[in-house]
Each structure stands twice: as C-alpha cells, then as structure tokens.
C-alpha cells in the first residue's frame with residue numbers, strides 16, 4: 001500500500017479506526033475522517049504512533065450533512081493529487097425515525113446518500129489514480145426484499161430492520177455505481193465486516209430488535225461488551241482486503257463477506273427497474289442531475 005492515498009469515513013473509532021491503523025502499517029497515506037476534532041486528533045496520534053507512519057491526516061465531516069460531505073470532497077480535491085482508495089465506512093443504526101438537516105431520514109442519509117454523494121463527488125480524484133477502489137460497508141442482515149415504498153421509513157420505522165433496509169438500498173446503489181463505472185479505472189465493491197463491539201453496537205437498545213428477538217438482548221449485550229478494539233480489528237479484515245489485495249484488482253460490483261469471500265447478493269440488486277428508480281431518488285435527494293455519474 002506504499003504510496004497509496006486512502007480515505008476512510010468514520011475512522012476515528014470502531015472498525016474504521018482499525019482499518020486505518022492496518023492500512024497505515026502497510027505504508028498507505030491515510031486520511032481519517034470523523035465528526036469530532038478532539039477524538040480525531042487523539043485517533044490520528046495513536047495511529048501514527050502504533051503504525052510508525054507519519055502520513056496520517058484528519059479531515060472533519062459529519063456525513064449525515066450533505067454540506068459537510070461537499071466540503072470534505074472539496075478539501076480532498078484541493079489537498080491531494082488523487083485518491084486511490086475510498087472506504088465508505090461511517091454508518092448509522094438510528095434508534096428512532098429522525099430527519100437530518102437536509103430533511104432526509106437519518107438511516108437513509110448516512111447509510112445510502114453519504115456513500116453515494118461522497119463517491120460521486122470524488123470520481124475525478126479516483127479517476128486520477130491508475131487503479132482506484134471504492135469500498136462500502138454493509139450491515140448484518142441482508143433482507144431479500146427492499147421496501148421501495150418505505151425507503152425513508154415513511155410508513156413504518158422498525159429499529160434494526162430499518163437500518164438493514166438502508167444498507168440494502170446502499171448495496172443496490174453501489175451495484176449500479178459499479179455498472180456505470182465499468183470501463184473506468186475505478187472498482188466499486190461492498191463488504192460485510194462481521195459483528196464488533198463499537199459505539200454503534202453498544203448503542204443498540206432492546207426496542208431496536210424485532211419483538212420476537214428481544215429476549216436475546218442480554219446475549220447481544222454480552223457479545224458487544226467492550227474489548228479494547230479486538231473485535232473491531234477482526235471486523236476490519238474485509239475492508240483491508242478489498243483495499244489492498246492483489247487478487248481483487250479489477251474486480252467490481254461484488255459483495256464480500258467477513259471472511260473476505262465473494263458472497264451472493266439478493267435478487268433485487270439485479271432488478272434494473274429498482275436500480276434505476278433508486279438511482280433517480282439518490283440524485284434527487286442530493287440535488288444532482290441524473291446521469292451525472294458515468295465512466
């Protein structure tokens with residue numbers, strides 16, 4: 001990874017931080033992003049110290065806010081000649097339906113619109129790389145059905161199911177992105193990290209689980225007890241693999257599991273009508289004109 005420039009969203013903690021640390025150890029120049037300056041500076045200092053790599057930078061952006069995503073992309077274009085790897089790692093599992101400052105349901109904003117918009121805005125930087133990789137992180141459950149009439153939980157908010165629906169919508173959007181970038185030097189893939197003890201999983205409440213599953217909450221709590229980043233380090237394997245492995249060079253439009261193996265995607269991903277519909281939606285919600293993102 002020497003001489004590669006890598007941007008990871010939400011890399012000041014959790015799985016993203018462990019991904020940043022491993023890639024820094026491999027010699028990459030790593031741009032770490034997060035919302036908080038203080039935890040960001042702390043994380044960057046720790047990554048530099050543990051990796052022995054001084055090329056670790058911090059850029060601040062709350063990816064639930066489109067203005068901050070635009071600002072982040074602007075800073076990347078201004079400061080770096082190119083981008084070799086973009087890891088859309090930051091995610092959200094909201095405990096209730098809430099709208100962002102852009103008026104979008106928060107799960108949909110962070111898990112779908114943010115990876116789409118940031119990737120879109122950085123396409124030129126990625127094209128400046130001889131071979132660029134875009135990686136986005138999936139959630140745990142992969143539902144087989146995408147509720148197209150409930151994308152922003154307008155009809156019903158359903159805890160972790162709503163998060164899983166947003167992640168599935170992201171998978172569809174990223175697959176479409178990969179198709180549109182065929183023939184370019186950019187590959188677009190999605191990976192599942194596996195379960196880890198992080199701020200996200202430690203914030204899950206019993207009410208976020210389906211009613212019939214709530215009895216297992218104590219087990220879930222036990223599985224996500226603080227472990228000093230051990231499970232997050234394990235969960236960073238699939239992102240690190242997609243960012244660095246020679247055997248996935250040129251591989252695009254695929255989904256990888258936590259063992260870094262290609263895995264099947266639900267049928268809905270291959271439904272052209274659904275993809276076109278979602279593609280139009282994400283353009284509208286980010287005020288981009290449709291068709292702007294192509295190879």
Ligand SMILES: NC(=O)c1ccc[n+]([C@@H]2O[C@H](COP(=O)([O-])OP(=O)(O)OC[C@H]3O[C@@H](n4cnc5c(N)ncnc54)[C@H](OP(=O)(O)O)[C@@H]3O)[C@@H](O)[C@H]2O)c1
Nearest residue numbers: 010012013014015034035036062063091195196198199200
């Ligand atoms: N943990 C799991 O078991 C698990 C399982 C399946 C999938 N995933 C997926 O893996 C990814 C990483 O998960 P994680 O558990 O490490 O998440 P996490 O605990 O929420 O990650 C914390 C990091 O994300 C940043 N962050 C949170 N919200 C942000 C926002 N709105 N804008 C910018 N940065 C933000 C935090 O920065 P600040 O500290 O500055 O806020 C921090 O750097 C997510 O996409 C998640 O959906 C996780």
